Amino acid sequence: MESMRLEAKAIEQALYQLNQANEYPSLQIEVVEQTGSTNADLMQRAKNLQTPTLLLARHQTAGKGRAGRSWLSTPDGVLTFSLAWEFQSGVQGLIGLPLAVGVAIAERLQQLGVPVKLKWPNDLLKESKKLAGILVESQVSSAGSSWAIIGIGLNLRVPDELEQRIGQAVADAAWLAQMDRNQLVAQLLQALQAALIEFSTQGFAAFVDRWNRLHAHANQAVMIIDQQTVLQQGIALGVDQQGCLILQTEKGEVLIHSGDVSLRPLP
DSSP: OGGGSOOHHHHHHHHHHHTTTOOOOOOEEEEEEEESOHHHHHHHHGGGOOSOEEEEEEEESSEEOGGGOEEOOOTTTEEEEEEEEEESSOGGGGTTHHHHHHHHHHHHHHHTTOOOEEETTTEEEETTEEEEEEEEEEEEOTTSOEEEEEEEEEESOOOHHHHHHHTSOBOOOHHHHHSOHHHHHHHHHHHHHHHHHHHHHHGGGGTHHHHHHTBTTTTEEEEEEETTEEEEEEEEEEEOTTSOEEEEETTEEEEEOOTTOEEEEOO
């Protein structure tokens, strides 16, 4: 179907319609048939970029997840894209950015009729199963600014074969899969533009309460795992202004930094 085919011009037109009341930086939109990883491609180009750039692939063959994991996808079944965005602050100014991106995407998906929650630090859940993941990498430019490369993978329609390769139950969103794909990208991109501009001036502090309202495991017993080793367990209270998870343990409150650790609900 034509409405399912990603086209840069159609995305630009849809974004223009959404942004008529806003003044956002100009944006370069590129669509490729296939690539290994849109994040890896933009990371290689980051030092030479002049303007925010969105790179979409109709199919990714070597998608990247957090902590070096793979992100598996299938053509037309998973929406995969990366956005390169420049921040004048150094890398330290990007603390909490992945969580802010999660808020922006989750809020827009809810507006589009998809009930989602946020799993600390970088996942979106639908009915307690993973619907989308976020990977943020950074590159310092020659001028001293920082380029954030924000990768997003969103499951639209996941066939059984892909779910078996992933090795766990995942969510998809049939309603989104029926949307015009370019309109969907424009909706998500507009949400990201607004969030990134807000983040550049206020940092993650502007997103803390919004993230906590979307917290999938609020006041639930969870464990923090690093390579199958349980590091901590307790009650997940929410996040602080640095994006750390506040965990109530038997010894008091502990702050968990994202790093390579994972959160799992206790059975």
